[in-house]
Each structure stands twice: as structure tokens, then as C-alpha cells.
Amino acid sequence: MNTSIDIIVPCYNEEPGLNYFYTETRKVLDTIENYRFRFLFINDGSQDQTLRELRRLAALHSDVWYLSFSRNFGKEAAMYAGLKHTDSDLVIIMDADLQHPPSMIPSMLKGIEEGYDCAAARRTSRAGESKIRSFFSSMFYRLSNRMTDVQMAQGAVDFRVMTRQMVNAILQLSEVERFSKGIFSWVGFRTKWYPYENVERVIGTTKWSFWGLFRYAISGITSFSIAPLRMVAVTGFIISLAAFLYIIFTLIKTLMFGIDVPGYVTILCAVLFLGGIIELSIGILGEYISHIYLEAKDRPVYIIQESHLEQNSSDSVPDTHHKE
Numbered sequence: 001m002n003t004s005i006d007i008i009v010p011c012y013n014e015e016p017g018l019n020y021f022y023t024e025t026r027k028v029l030d031t032i033e034n035y036r037f038r039f040l041f042i043n044d045g046s047q048d049q050t051l052r053e054l055r056r057l058a059a060l061h062s063d064v065w066y067l068s069f070s071r072n073f074g075k076e077a078a079m080y081a082g083l084k085h086t087d088s089d090l091v092i093i094m095d096a097d098l099q100h101p102p103s104m105i106p107s108m109l110k111g112i113e114e115g116y117d118c119a120a121a122r123r124t125s126r127a128g129e130s131k132i133r134s135f136f137s138s139m140f141y142r143l144s145n146r147m148t149d150v151q152m153a154q155g156a157v158d159f160r161v162m163t164r165q166m167v168n169a170i171l172q173l174s175e176v177e178r179f180s181k182g183i184f185s186w187v188g189f190r191t192k193w194y195p196y197e198n199v200e201r202v203i204g205t206t207k208w209s210f211w212g213l214f215r216y217a218i219s220g221i222t223s224f225s226i227a228p229l230r231m232v233a234v235t236g237f238i239i240s241l242a243a244f245l246y247i248i249f250t251l252i253k254t255l256m257f258g259i260d261v262p263g264y265v266t267i268l269c270a271v272l273f274l275g276g277i278i279e280l281s282i283g284i285l286g287e288y289i290s291h292i293y294l295e296a297k298d299r300p301v302y303i304i305q306e307s308h309l310e311q312n313s314s315d316s317v318p319d320t321h322h323k324e
């Protein structure tokens with residue numbers, strides 16, 4: 001038995017560390033028997049010389065393949081492109097910065113051999129990460145797990161081994177705005193979790209800004225849950241009810257005791273409060289409309305400018321550089 005495994009590696013400005021990533025990972029793979037490994041790097045429109053480095057690696061090693069995007073489409077798009085361009089029996093997704101320890105691959109493969117459909121890594125510590133970021137991250141997991149049907153594991157990272165069956169299921173979700181953490185969980189299947197200590201990035205820098213993560217979190221929640229929409233409706237109902245009661249109270253008071261003119265503070269509070277709630281509600285609606293807008297345009301998730309793939313593993317995307 002020789003199971004084929006493709007390792008999908010999204011790369012954005014990873015030139016300095018790619019060679020090291022390849023040799024370190026290859027070292028681990030060489031100790032594993034009965035599997036045939038290939039690397040499929042996705043150059044996500046890097047501004048540095050990542051593409052040149054990939055061309056060099058591909059010329060040197062017969063197990064290195066790559067796709068290169070015409071611009072930066074984001075890691076989600078890169079992972080999707082990778083999944084679309086492989087037909088291997090198992091698929092591994094991992095980062096190019098060695099923050100996902102290759103040494104975990106052998107035990108993760110054991111999980112698949114045990115009959116799991118997916119073996120996924122989960123960070124148990126957030127060493128080396130700022131306090132604020134960890135705080136918001138844990139808030140996000142709590143919020144989204146409460147509001148959505150899909151349960152996302154705290155600290156889950158995009159380091160996974162998946163069976164062909166699960167990959168095919170993921171590819172059936174063809175949405176343009178992809179939120180993989182949710183998608184992985186939404187498709188179901190049995191996942192075995194592998195906890196590990198956070199590894200700090202050795203070479204290069206993180207591509208995530210705080211606001212980038214914040215937007216990602218909002219779009220993650222709103223693409224898997226309509227709970228915020230319900231909240232708008234419920235808030236509207238509660239406020240209407242309260243207003244109704246207050247109107248009756250005021251009417252009775254006026255009928256019995258006449259009008260007392262001062263009421264400036266009450267009016268001001270009501271106006272500001274309602275104004276805030278209305279703005280917030282419109283914002284939440286807007287979030288969903290933006291999802292509809294982006295999905296309705298149905299633009300491609302990524303555009304490939306150059307690819308170096310084995311012939312049989314490419315789909316109908318026009319490729320410029322083919323090599324057998």
C-alpha cells in the first residue's frame with residue numbers, strides 16, 4: 001500500500017524560510033513509510049521573491065509543485081486552490097513558517113489509520129502572543145460557538161490531515177467568502193485533536209494585523225450564523241414593548257396629573273439610545289447584505305498566474321507553465 005499525500009502550503013512573503021521549511025519537513029517525512037508525499041505550495045501573490053524560491057525548489061526536488069496567484073487573495077483562497085488542485089488519497093494543510101511542527105505528522109497519520117477522517121492540531125498555549133490578542137481570540141470562540149451550530153475547537157489551527165472524502169465534502173462548499181475553521185467543522189466527519197504548545201515564528205513575520213483578525217472574526221460569525229439577525233429582531237421587540245408600556249404609563253400620568261413640561265433628559269436618552277440601536281441594527285443587516293453581495297457576484301476565489309503541477313492533478317484552470 002502506498003497512500004499518496006499532498007501537503008498544501010499557503011505562502012505569502014515566505015521567501016526567507018521556504019528552503020528551511022522544506023528540508024525540515026522532508027526530514028520528518030523521510031522517516032514515514034508506506035506513504036508518498038508531495039508538496040503543493042501556493043504563492044499567494046507574495047511581494048518578495050517567494051515565487052523565485054518556489055521555482056528553484058521545484059527545479060531541485062521532484063516532490064515540489066506550486067501554484068502562483070496573480071495577486072494576494074488571502075490564505076483562505078490559497079488553501080481552497082490547494083484543495084482543488086490535488087487528487088491525493090490524503091491531504092495535509094500546514095503553514096510555511098514551521099509554526100505547525102512537522103514532527104506531529106507521523107502521529108496525526110496514525111489517527112487517520114485508526115479510522116478518523118481528520119487529524120487536526122490544536123494549540124494549548126498562546127505563548128509569544130499578545131494578551132489582548134489571546135483575549136479577543138477566546139472571546140471569538142465563545143461567541144461563535146454560542147451563536148452558530150458549528151462548534152469550533154478553541155485554539156484549532158489550520159494544520160490538518162484529511163481524507164479524500166472529507167476534502168471532497170469541503171470542495172462542495174463553493175462559497176466565495178471562505179471561513180475554513182467553520183467549513184472544516186460544518187462538513188462534519190470524525191476529527192481527532194492533537195494538542196501542541198505554540199511555536200513562535202522563527203523566520204519572517206506574521207501577516208495578520210489586529211484589524212485583519214477582527215474583520216475575519218466578524219465575517220466568520222456572520223457567514224455561519226444568523227443569530228445576530230435574530231438579535232436585531234428580538235431587541236426591536238423588547239424596545240417596542242418597553243416603549244408601549246412607557247406610553248401607557250405617561251398617558252395615565254398625564255390624564256391624572258396633567259402635563260409637566262420638563263422631560264428633556266428622558267427625551268434625549270430615548271433618542272440617543274434608539275439611535276444607537278438603529279445604527280447597530282443597520283450595521284448588522286449590512287454585514288449580511290455584504291455577504292449576499294459578494295456571493296452574488298460569484299467572482300473566482302483566486303486567479304492563477306503560473307503553475308507547476310503534474311498534469312493529472314490540475315483542473316480546468318488555464319495554466320501557463322506545465323511540467324510533467
Ligand code: UDP
Pocket residue numbers: 009010011012013014044072073074075078094095096097099205206207208
Ligand atoms: N498566508 C497566505 N496569505 C496571506 C497571509 C498568510 O498564504 O494573505 C500564509 C502564510 O504564508 C503562512 C500562513 O498563511 O504560511 C499563516 O500565516 P501567518 O504565519 O502570518 O499567520 P499566523 O501564524 O500568525 O496566524
Ligand code: MG
Pocket residue numbers: 095097099201206
Ligand atoms: Mg504563522
